[in-house]
Amino acid sequence: MNTRKEKTQQRILHAAASAFWLQSYQAVNVNQVCDLAKVNKATLYQHFGSKEALAVAAITQHFERQKTEVYEAALSAAPNPIDRLSGIYQRIYQQHLSRYDQGESCAGCPFVNISSEMASSSSVIRDAVDAVFTHFRTYYRLIARDAKVIGYANRELDGDVAAPALVTIMNGALVSAKAENRPDAILESLDTAKLILRG
Amino acid sequence: MNTRKEKTQQRILHAAASAFWLQSYQAVNVNQVCDLAKVNKATLYQHFGSKEALAVAAITQHFERQKTEVYEAALSAAPNPIDRLSGIYQRIYQQHLSRYDQGESCAGCPFVNISSEMASSSSVIRDAVDAVFTHFRTYYRLIARDAKVIGYANRELDGDVAAPALVTIMNGALVSAKAENRPDAILESLDTAKLILRG
Amino acid sequence: MNTRKEKTQQRILHAAASAFWLQSYQAVNVNQVCDLAKVNKATLYQHFGSKEALAVAAITQHFERQKTEVYEAALSAAPNPIDRLSGIYQRIYQQHLSRYDQGESCAGCPFVNISSEMASSSSVIRDAVDAVFTHFRTYYRLIARDAKVIGYANRELDGDVAAPALVTIMNGALVSAKAENRPDAILESLDTAKLILRG
Amino acid sequence: MNTRKEKTQQRILHAAASAFWLQSYQAVNVNQVCDLAKVNKATLYQHFGSKEALAVAAITQHFERQKTEVYEAALSAAPNPIDRLSGIYQRIYQQHLSRYDQGESCAGCPFVNISSEMASSSSVIRDAVDAVFTHFRTYYRLIARDAKVIGYANRELDGDVAAPALVTIMNGALVSAKAENRPDAILESLDTAKLILRG
DNA sequence: AATGAATGAGAGTTCATTCAT
């Protein structure tokens, strides 16, 4: 699947995702995305139809990346659920730290950001983000199940309760990190996440 | 302090806070705020200088309102720290529910929203929100202290750790409520909050 | 004539003349003039009715000042027409130099400036400036007459021709000084003025 | 060089130059220019970036036109330096007369006007005008040299002194023409110009 | 008489989107 068409689309999506994350949906304009992706504006519109559709596609693409680079990587790296949980936090922390050390401000979670900004105005963007969070829960559900298996978690721990709570605390952590412009806030929520996991 | 000037300012701030909350900072334009507040655009600018300054003032005003209507009300209503925690969640839930029942979508936390949207673009907005969260922590610190006093919380519970965690979980809960367009998500985080409080 | 009313008017006129000179008629707004003059905006309007009327009054006031400080001062300082001509140039040069040395850019002739800017839009301003130039010619006519008397000027020199030419060269000199941002351009036209005077 | 892009740009520049000349930089708004040029406002901004940049481009374009229509035309029409000087004055006079006879007021020199209005506020505009005057001097230097060759000018005449003086007198003449709303003032300065040329 | 507060109209500029080559 390396057709020229797909390469162009990937370039656009990557540019859009970066720009939306660094600033915000509305602060980024289509020209900036075109410049970053080095495509003509009409080309972008031929591929994605509208800025909103581009955002949805960028959300999906960024989601795929995080799935691989954060969640599946953390699962692959360790069998132990606590290590896995820790691995997720470490990876997200590193993503923020590396940008922060380059002088950029702490960008927070791209999904939280665009949802907070646009959920009221665009239900299609809201739904795209909702689907992302729904999927993220599956990883936490897996971790919760294993935490019970190894006896870390309480016996009554309900994975269907813990999983959304773990997404919630991660989102909250990233909100704090952005509001305080302090990547460390991410790691500081790991203890709370463990608390949730214990039940 | 019911001068004409202050009445006008309050009208503008109320309109701005409502509009920013229902949509977003960038989705709202100054004309809309003027129409809502029934003031001329030049009047608004004479009072607040810029849209950004208006947002900061609106954040502060909304903060004062939440301080009174949510946090201090919850503290006044019950001496018990768990009841107080619960009271905070109930009040914030009610705010969302009443609007949701009127057909509006679940707006989430205005402070989280504007921070997620604007923190990277406007440090003055970011700082204003940061100050709000900092203040909210004081209420949770109080609750944590009392939770230790009555023996609900663990002896080792550190209020300076629990308080930010409680702000974080509340923010995460409101992010979920917005992303899922479901006010119930707020109440569903109360258990996590209690977990944090227990330590 | 030192009534409080007149003092206020003088303060306003002085502020307006300064501001218009330093920037331009349209670049200066009424608020700036009020701030400089430390009067309320409504007070200014009560005294002058409109920005245009204020400009006309400021032109007249500045004219009176230049009459005294430049032309009559130069005439008083020397009986010789060449010295008098030179005195006029020196005084105008000094006005520009002192401001230029304080870091401001070379402002040129306030009458030329406002005429170039506004003559096409406001005939009342144009006429006010025209009257100023008309009056200035009388000083040069006097100098031309004396130049003939002492034999410096040609016998055929017509004062009614030389006088407007001397106003013209002064105006041109101030245009150059402003365009080049170089007060020296003023003095460099003195030789041309002498040439005109000689006939 | 008749691309669509260039045609649009020329239309805009012509409209801008006309409008700025007839009124003033600040009195003309971008909408007027767009209406005159029959282009959309966004198109104008895509081509010129800002009103200030448009003014600079309009100055340059008007300069090219005057170079051709006035200065080079006058040089081509006659070999004799006095005739050439006279030709310059005649051409500028005719430009003013034809508009004046159509009922418009005497607009003066567009370069002098915009410099007098804007030099203090915009150094880029000031510099653009300064460059124009610098170039005009080259024509007068040529004329001064030839005037010496044919023995009209004094032997000691310094072209580097006469040339700026000739620009200065022309500018002064156009200031007078505008202030008095009387095109004849232009021709009346020709004698002074000859005086300068003689040395 | 004097002033703080208000206003309608309009300024320059930018946007997401589409046309025309």
Next chain:
DNA sequence: GATGAATGAACTCTCATTCAT
């Protein structure tokens, strides 16, 4: 098919001027 050029609508902000006290 790809792109440079164009567009209508909307944006934030400012102006000279007047009202209400």
